[in-house]
Amino acid sequence: MESLRFQKLSCSRVRKLSLLLLLCFCSEIWCRGPEDLEQNPAIQRFRTYLRIPTVQPDVDYEEAVEFLLGQAKQIGLSTRRIEFVSKKPILLMTWKGSSEEKLQSVMLNSHMDVVPVEKDKWKYPPFEAHMDENGDIFARGSQDMKVVGMMYLEAIRILKGKGWAPVRDVHVVWVPDEEIGGDDGWGKFYTSREFDELNVGIVLDEGDDSLFNNSYFVNYGEKATWWLVIQAIGVTGHGSIYFDNSASENMFKSIASINAFRDSQKALVRSGEKSPEEVVVVNSVFLKSGSPTPDGFTMNVQPSVVEAGFDLRIPPSKEMADFMNKRIAEEWAPKGRNMSFYFTFKTETKEGAVPTTTPDDSNPWWYLLRMAASKLNATLIPRLQTGGTDSSFVRIRGVDAFGISAIQNVPPLYHDHNEFMNGYEFLRGINMTVEIVDQYGSFSGSLHRVM
Structure with missing residues (x-):
């Protein structure tokens, strides 16, 4: 009985020693400075x-x-x-x-x-x-x-x-x-x-x-990367006068449309209806207009040209590419509002996908x-x-x-x-x-x- 008890104690000590060595080993790996x-x-x-x-x-x-x-x-x-x-x-x-x-x-x-x-x-x-x-x-x-x-x-x-x-x-x-x-x-x-x-x-x-x-x-x-630049052209004149279809007015109409679309895509992700990979991402990256002065901008002149840049990421299908090309041409930069657009970078094949x-x-x-x-x-x-x-x-x-x-x-x-x-x-x-x-x-x- 004494011999068996000694063996049990020895095994217990061995297990403790093994655990201690394991902890030291883990400490050496994960707790180093x-x-x-x-x-x-x-x-x-x-x-x-x-x-x-x-x-x-x-x-x-x-x-x-x-x-x-x-x-x-x-x-x-x-x-x-x-x-x-x-x-x-x-x-x-x-x-x-x-x-x-x-x-x-x-x-x-x-x-x-x-x-x-x-x-x-x-x-x-x-x-x-x-x-x-x-x-x-x-x-x-x-x-x-x-x-x-x-x-x-x-x-x-x-x-x-x-x-x-x-x-x-x-x-x-x-x-x-x-x-x-x-x-x-x-x-x-x-x-x-x-x-x-x-x-x-x-x-x-x-x-x-x-x-x-x-x-x-x-x-x-x-996703396809589309770096889109939209340009609006209008009459220039004094800042105290209302002009129909000024460059700034038309650009802000487009920005409002883009932001509404952006919000709809974000909502699809937040509701769980779609994953981030399935939606179009569009973010504004620059807005350029006005007449610069040494300390700011000329405040009483309406700009005749306004440009805005957007970073778009499009799911990689021809159908989505066709959908976005049509939306840009008809809603975001329509010729009827004296607007045009071009891409500084656009990844797609000839087929669009x-x-x-x-x-x-x-x-x-x-x-x-x-x-x-x-x-x-x-x-x-x-x-x-x-x-x-x-x-x-x-x-x-x-x-x-x-x-x-x-x-x-x-x-x-x-x-x-x-x-x-x-x-x-x-x-x-x-x-x-x-x-x-x-x-x-x-x-x-x-x-x-x-x-």
Whole structure:
């Protein structure tokens, strides 16, 4: 009996000791301070990239390109610089596959540019990459999308360190001007001979942060981006006189109609009748009129021209495109009110629809992406992108594209003040990216049937 009692006590102590060791282990992983992140080479490289101010509208890309070329050299990737427009480089890094067959390649896309900042609205300087006591790294581009590009490179660095090599070519491409529509980046690249020669089968691009553990949002398509400018023309005259159909009067009639439509779309979402992906989003972005003076505007002259700009995001169907084109022409900018309109940017095919990528296991690229997530016990949540990305150009070419930012538990702050990325979540995202590159790069089977 004494012996049995001793064994029970020993087992109890062992369990307690095991629990204590487990708690210590978890504490080491999850309760570390930022000083541990400070010494992490991947974090150091990420913060260095964030400190390069590639800010629109007048971007100097050279410092970013030099940094990225240095990273490619360290990792052992071949590089090529392509420049369709002067001072707007596309940097292509390639890891050659081992297969002698002409397998379609994998492309990992990242844009180098970031949107402007209002420095006085930030807790820390937006290009200092300050890291606080929680490991949050504050910088413009920390979510959109320098983080994703650096995850690509760190994943490849890890795979090369393990001695792994792809069977199909893996390309990492860094492009300019995504934040202003991409005309001089992907807008030139996707129809080029250089792109054709790469034989691309799948492009991964930026997506949305997931607020949940063990899940990743995957964008399989996106709304059409229409940047609409409406112009009203009328007579000019003294500010004390009523004129019928003045430019300002006609413009405000249109704005009233646009706002009524906007309210109806918002109501559909708030009532639960439709999801945000199913409605048209329209937001005013500028209103321009009047005669400027050194200290304001001329107050007794009615403007003869008024312009207003709107950012529209249209669900990707021909029917919706036709509906919105008719509404703009007949209600928002009718010729009968001396109004006209044009688009500074508009994504659609000749048929009017915007193509999407199939997000189920009938698509081998989706299946492989799902297998990568399953290695980390994570699930994929397919969704339609509400914003616009370079993926729109890719899909128009008939190439599959998914938008996935391997980020969890970080609130989405794209284009917002105090944009930040948590360092620990960045490191976890690298692990997910490793699995994706592994699955895509090592697959040599049929693209018509995986299972």
